[in-house]
Amino acid sequence: MTTVLTTENLTKEYQVDETTITAVDNVSLELKAGEFVALVGPSGSGKTTLLAMIAGLLSPTSGQITLAGEELAQMNEAQLTALRRNRIGFTFQANNLVPYLTVRENVELMLRLNGTYNKDSRRQAEELLQRLGLGERLNSLPSQLSGGQKQRVAIARSLIHDPALVLADEPTASLDTALAYQVVGTFADLIHEQNRVGIMVTHDLRMVRHVDRVIQIADGRLEKDTSDRYDIEVMAGLRQPETVIRPALNGKVKQNGYLKDTVAVSLT
């Protein structure tokens, strides 16, 4: 599979008065086309900072980011703007739809902004919106939609311009659980079908059921990076971690000060 994004020893420090806060600490990642990744971690762990650097919105203190073969640090402001408009899609918690444009126009707007709007654009926007279950709401205004519908319009908008990389910061924060699963599930299907890289920031571990890989950060550092289906399903709460009784090495293991013949080993 093609590598779409790499970060190498990526670090971001913020200087606040006399103290230095290391928001992202030496993070190295490689993401491939077709991968849908959850970025998880507690509040303040550096998720948004990492995402903003990957999006070219914030420059790292040190380290490198390469997107679709191009190193972000080598680009000037105009090139970064073009990169964001052409190669990256965004969905945020507050979905920022334009209130006086219809659903379809909100999606088409992305193509008008990056100068690729053409005779096929309307049909493309309609197809994508239909795919997201909004075929009946093309001419509605955002104010006439439910929270889940608005979020799906935001997802359509993040995908319409054929980006290599799609970033979503807490895309399900305003939705109830059932709806959130549905939205993330459709998002996952589209990432896979269209062979993009999707990164979804979430603090809700249940949402990781639809991803291929979970990257967990704590205090800015990579804590865990797994593509193991079993691991992911345990994290999502879809199954209990299995505890097995295994014969210990040499038959004896010291536990609580006693020698025992077997020991419980958690597989996670």
Ligand code: ADP
């Ligand atoms: P998360 O998205 O995981 O909640 P953030 O990336 O927003 O985490 O923040 C990571 C750390 O960096 C936190 O300690 C936060 O207070 C700090 N931080 C974020 N933005 C700034 C900033 N502009 N100036 C100073 N400190 C910041």
Ligand code: MG
């Ligand atoms: Mg955040």
